[in-house]
Amino acid sequence: MSDLSGRDGNRTSFSDVKDAGVPIATGYCYVASDRHMKTVLDDGTVIEYVRDATGRIVQRSSIAPGVVDAEVIRYTFSPGRCGCEVVVPEPAR
Secondary structure, rough: OOOOOOOOOOOEEEOOOOOOOOOOEEEEEEOOOOOEEEEOOOOOEEEEEEEOOOOEEEEEEEOOOOOOEEEEEEEEEEEEEEEEEEOOOOOOO
């Protein structure tokens, strides 16, 4: 994560303990324009966001440790409506 993350008050990590269990931690990464671009979950899963020129999220991908292909969701925008498309990766051969 960038050493610039958090300088503008952005959350860079979050820890929680549910039902007196094992603590879980989540890390957040921002780019210089203050846009949230990546989340790293406690289990090592990485979630990344792609934005268009206006700052809207147009793609979300997530990949867990040991998984070859990321799950990708693409978001589309048009006047008066928006939508999303889930891209399911083909199994590795």
